[in-house]
Amino acid sequence: AQSVTQPDIHITVSEGASLELRCNYSYGATPYLFWYVQSPGQGLQLLLKYFSGDTLVQGIKGFEAEFKRSQSSFNLRKPSVHWSDAAEYFCAVGAYSGGGADGLTFGKGTHLIIQP
Amino acid sequence: DAGVIQSPRHEVTEMGQEVTLRCKPISGHNSLFWYRQTMMRGLELLIYFNNNVPIDDSGMPEDRFSAKMPNASFSTLKIQPSEPRDSAVYFCASSPVGRTLYGYTFGSGTRLTVV
Numbered sequence: 486a487q488s489v490t491q492p493d494i495h496i497t498v499s500e501g502a503s504l505e506l507r508c509n510y511s512y513g514a515t516p517y518l519f520w521y522v523q524s525p526g527q528g529l530q531l532l533l534k535y536f537s538g539d540t541l542v543q544g545i546k547g548f549e550a551e552f553k554r555s556q557s558s559f560n561l562r563k564p565s566v567h568w569s570d571a572a573e574y575f576c577a578v579g580a581y582s583g584g585g586a587d588g589l590t591f592g593k594g595t596h597l598i599i600q601p
Numbered sequence: 602d603a604g605v606i607q608s609p610r611h612e613v614t615e616m617g618q619e620v621t622l623r624c625k626p627i628s629g630h631n632s633l634f635w636y637r638q639t640m641m642r643g644l645e646l647l648i649y650f651n652n653n654v655p656i657d658d659s660g661m662p663e664d665r666f667s668a669k670m671p672n673a674s675f676s677t678l679k680i681q682p683s684e685p686r687d688s689a690v691y692f693c694a695s696s697p698v699g700r701t702l703y704g705y706t707f708g709s710g711t712r713l714t715v716v
Binding site for chain 2: 521526527529575588590591592594
């Protein structure tokens with residue numbers, strides 16, 4: 486079974502500074518990887534996804550993530566954060582059985598705090 | 602596109618009562634997922650449907666939980682009887698069948714409090 490670890494429960498970053506959120510996964514085959522963002526009281530919004538090909542993927546809101554197979558990682562980055570980026574961020578790994586799509590397994594999340 | 606619609610947004614009920622949560626997926630999305638979110642356990646997949654058929658309900662915590670999808674535009678998650686430990690935010694998500702791995706669309710969730 487697949488699993489996801491987000492080692493940082495909270496991260497505090499100054500507005501305008503760069504950001505990196507860590508994600509490590511465990512899966513026996515080629516993973517399908519996702520980052521979602523959740524604002525307070527809201528559902529989850531997809532930021533970006535990786536299936537195959539270029540290991541650096543671009544997403545919405547200026548975010549990007551890099552897949553590193555050798556490290557089983559899929560870290561999320563942003564060069565300059567804005568106060569509106571304060572939210573909960575979830576990494577997820579998915580599987581596809583061929584007989585039908587399977588559900589995603591989510592990490593516990595990283596709470597991002599932006600300092601003025 | 603109205604997105605995934607969940608109702609109610611908030612539900613407060615007494616222990617032992619029956620609770621029904623509702624979800625309307627995006628039109629044309631034939632995969633539907635129910636998740637539960639708690640501080641302790643994070644996001645847990647409870648059950649998912651493809652073309653109205655339950656595919657995997659291994660995440661349903663107990664027999665007190667049941668889910669149905671009578672048609673392509675409606676699903677329910679029922680808890681009977683409810684217990685305080687069921688308090689959580691319950692999310693519904695949908696995706697076109699076979700394209701789930703392109704990402705789900707989540708509803709805004711139902712915050713359930715059982716007292």
